[in-house]
Amino acid sequence: MTEKLKTTLDGSTLIMEWTFDAPRDLVFSAFTEKDHLEAWWGPAGWETEIKQFEFVPNGVWHYCMRCLDPAQGDFYGMESWGKAIFRSIDAPVRYAHADYFSDEAGTISETLPGSENETTFEALDGKTRVIFRSDFGSAEAVRQVLEMGMKEGFTSQLERLDHWLAVNVNT
Numbered sequence: 001m002t003e004k005l006k007t008t009l010d011g012s013t014l015i016m017e018w019t020f021d022a023p024r025d026l027v028f029s030a031f032t033e034k035d036h037l038e039a040w041w042g043p044a045g046w047e048t049e050i051k052q053f054e055f056v057p058n059g060v061w062h063y064c065m066r067c068l069d070p071a072q073g074d075f076y077g078m079e080s081w082g083k084a085i086f087r088s089i090d091a092p093v094r095y096a097h098a099d100y101f102s103d104e105a106g107t108i109s110e111t112l113p114g115s116e117n118e119t120t121f122e123a124l125d126g127k128t129r130v131i132f133r134s135d136f137g138s139a140e141a142v143r144q145v146l147e148m149g150m151k152e153g154f155t156s157q158l159e160r161l162d163h164w165l166a167v168n169v170n171t
């Protein structure tokens with residue numbers, strides 16, 4: 001079976017690619033509208049609560065993912081806070097943002113790696129290829145997030161988005 005999440009490393013930059021069976025405008029809105037994000041963001045068994053969402057340059061996205069699945073063992077009950085700051089937006093083609101681990105107050109973690117990201121949406125005959133470029137500043141930081149299970153969690157999250165898009169593509 002071919003892995004749907006294509007990944008490559010280029011020094012401190014992790015590049016991931018996923019193709020969705022949905023039109024670009026819908027996929028873009030799934031990534032850029034608060035209600036849509038809350039419906040699918042986070043790995044399976046987790047829910048996301050967005051505390052702040054301003055999809056404008058210099059706008060902030062502050063959220064919490066919570067594990068609600070007792071079958072996930074030590075992760076059950078865990079909270080993971082994140083904070084993003086949007087850098088630029090060219091709807092529906094791309095947006096760029098800084099992404100950080102944070103706490104409930106929005107204070108950015110000084111111990112966990114942050115990244116500068118660009119997300120690009122390519123229209124492909126009713127489908128959409130999304131390319132995620134994340135520069136973590138060092139190869140060590142990329143290794144750290146990969147060891148934390150970032151690729152597996154992101155794959156699960158994108159699978160949730162596949163399902164959400166299938167339900168919403170004709171609504």
